[in-house]
Amino acid sequence: MATVSDLSERELITRIQQRLPPPPGWLTIGIGDDAAVVEPERNRLDVLSVDALVEGVHFDRAFTPPEAIGHRALAVNLSDLAAMGAAPRLCLLSLVLPPAWPLADFEAMIDGLLRLAGRHRMHVAGGNLARSPGPLVIDITVSGTLKRRQVSTRGGARPGDELYVSGSIGGAAAGLDMLREARTRGSHEAAREGAGDEACTKRYLYPEPRIRLGQLLARNRAASASVDLSDGLADGVHRLAEASGVGVIVDADALPIEPAARTWFAARSNDALGRSVSGGDDYELLFAVRPRTRRRLSAAARHGGVPLTRIGVCTEDRAVVLRCGSGESVADMPLPAGYGHFR
């Protein structure tokens, strides 16, 4: 079986170039020179982000097909652009490859990445290949654009703002659980094919960055603050609250927990709520909305391609709490920390 070390760096780059669509006019110099040269978009700002996926930390090759590795590596970056409301433009791929990696997997990884890139009109403008004695690392830099008046950060929420989340949460964490469990039981093929509940495994393997929603929120200046949920809802709430200098009450009953994830977690841990708010890899958007300008949400709610759920409110008091029950039986508890990739 051919591996990536059977080809030279230039031959591997050619394998990527062969898969690329024709470059857009604004890409003055694309892949293959010392650097890419890009025509900026008139009257817009550049939005830049970088994120790396490391084998053994962010994914396991045993149950993550190469197409999904490529998809996820780009999706986590597109999700950062979505949180800023930026229109995707280009990416740079920096790949650190273990020499024994099958060439067919390398090509499938590129295919998975380019399929997602094409859907969001993102062009590969350049990159770098390096070999490594260690794990596979896929490091992607993305660039998008935004109008000046559309800039929003994590730090703009004020007491009284309502918190919304897109789509559902917990699905990716349950999906990862399912894939791991199938793998442990030795059912390798079952894992790859999507064992357990496919809604969850697909959420983990092929997350959908909320690009359209993010752009609609930015265009209508509907969000006072926003963040993407790479490390789970709880982590996102904490980051937004901290950057904005507010507290948050999250209404546990309102949380849009993916039903299949709720079932899966409930059967195993008796803590479907905790697992769902702490589990990472959702890549939904969490954002704050001023009640006075709530009507600006309507375009995003109608055309964002994903349901929006009001899950809480920002408070003057700096505590970040999860509120369970209602009326006389209400109970507040501290919202747990998110899933930390780092330690």
Add this chain to the structure above:
Amino acid sequence: MATVSDLSERELITRIQQRLPPPPGWLTIGIGDDAAVVEPERNRLDVLSVDALVEGVHFDRAFTPPEAIGHRALAVNLSDLAAMGAAPRLCLLSLVLPPAWPLADFEAMIDGLLRLAGRHRMHVAGGNLARSPGPLVIDITVSGTLKRRQVSTRGGARPGDELYVSGSIGGAAAGLDMLREARTRGSHEAAREGAGDEACTKRYLYPEPRIRLGQLLARNRAASASVDLSDGLADGVHRLAEASGVGVIVDADALPIEPAARTWFAARSNDALGRSVSGGDDYELLFAVRPRTRRRLSAAARHGGVPLTRIGVCTEDRAVVLRCGSGESVADMPLPAGYGHFR
């Protein structure tokens, strides 16, 4: 001894932030949000590049001080901007950290990087931290700017154009040899302090990207094609020749081989010439000049901060040869391939 795994991702980011100078006005949103937001420079193009250094492949922690790791990781990227003639603007740092890496080394690495960044007015606009079970990876994306009419590529050379190289070659390869040999002999401290010839070890550990020269060449449109010598002179000549569709005759006697490197290689391999043209990590600029517009070189030659040497000529015939001797005893041989990091 504290290691990077003793701190959370956020605490490590704080250690970086504390070291940053105040952000420039064009950096609308810097480190700490989902993405950086940047005001483009009016009437200029963006130049983007990414390059990774992988421990065990591009550097050895045993004899590369952390300051030098940080310096080199940024220098190889600045060198790509220099080859394009771009003015440096910002970088994104993506770091993949082995948990046992001493915190003091992490901080020293950042210091080495920021020192070089400051000298070239490059600002850290964002990045990413990940942990890894494998080697340390420092992946840096750089962005610079360029006027539209200043764009040049590797592919613009024509037969008759003269080839120039900046500074000297072979020094970094000899320096790496010296550091390795000192390390093998067990003289750890000597290696770190700069054993052997300091001119060479310094060239390897702290390469100087030719930013000023690259900008002067671009401003005066003095070069018809240019490339930086990351993988050695021979590799650079091959790349420029291939991209331009020309052949090259390199005059062996004209090559500005670093004297200390010549001595070092001559004593060991009897092939100082071959080792010097194939050795990587020089980070000089190689560029072609049309004889008719040679006078445009004068500003670069006077103010580029580094000597320029004419080393050969581009030819119609596509062969890339090294010409030794002169007159009746002239001998042409194929120019060897460069140093390949990849296989």
